[in-house]
Amino acid sequence: MSEVKAKQRDISIDIAKGIGIILVVYGHLACPVAREIFLFHMPLFFLLSGYFFSAKDSMRIFVKKKTKALLFPFLLFYIFAFIYHFEIFNGDMNIISYIHSFNSFIDPNPHLWFLLSLFEIFVIFFIVEKYIHSEILKLVITCGITLIGYLCAMNKVSFFSFRKLVLDIYFFI
Structure with missing residues (x-):
């Protein structure tokens, strides 16, 4: 009987999603770098969605x-x-x-x-x-x-x- 490994979560993906969520919230506040955050925060989520x-x-x-x-x-x-x-x-x-x-x-x-x-x-x-x-x-x-x-x-x-x-x-x- 072969042993089946449980699918392991990639913690780096979870960290990237967490950073993305924080940046989305921060970017929608009156922050001085909102324009810079808007350059990549949604592409990050689309990239992660495409990855999975x-x-x-x-x-x-x-x-x-x-x-x-x-x-x-x-x-x-x-x-x-x-x-x-x-x-x-x-x-x-x-x-x-x-x-x-x-x-x-x-x-x-x-x-x-x-x-x-x-x-x-x-x-x-x-x-x-x-x-x-x-x-x-x-x-x-x-x-x-x-x-x-x-x-x-x-x-x-x-x-x-x-x-x-x-x-x-x-x-x-």
């Missing part, structure tokens, strides 16, 4: 897991943020504030973008890893998605987190 990415499961199981871990929290906080910004509780609702609130519903709360973006990246990379076997074609797809993201960012085209998704995809791979 696996396409072993079936599409159904994979999407179900990622929906539970990323999409449900996004939707829950997204709805709460929309209700909070809807200003229904202060009684001065008019057509202008309704239209403004509807626009804020279409373009999500900026503090939640990473959950949706990470979900989308996971699904795209699952499909690419599972069904595309040519490494060159994978590179072409990644470059094409990034080019689309660049063009969207330059032309200020945004639909949900798509613009951020395609710019963050390189940190994931």
Whole structure:
């Protein structure tokens, strides 16, 4: 009977995630180095997510897991943020504030973008890893998605987190 080793946690990954979390919180405070922190704190999380990415499961199981871990929290906080910004509780609702609130519903709360973006990246990379076997074609797809993201960012085209998704995809791979 062969002995199966228990999967060991890599403490350096836990330390990197802990430092990243502290820097995210510190960066969102009024700190003098916030701009510098914003240069790398989210790429760090995307890099770590890509490091642990696996396409072993079936599409159904994979999407179900990622929906539970990323999409449900996004939707829950997204709805709460929309209700909070809807200003229904202060009684001065008019057509202008309704239209403004509807626009804020279409373009999500900026503090939640990473959950949706990470979900989308996971699904795209699952499909690419599972069904595309040519490494060159994978590179072409990644470059094409990034080019689309660049063009969207330059032309200020945004639909949900798509613009951020395609710019963050390189940190994931």
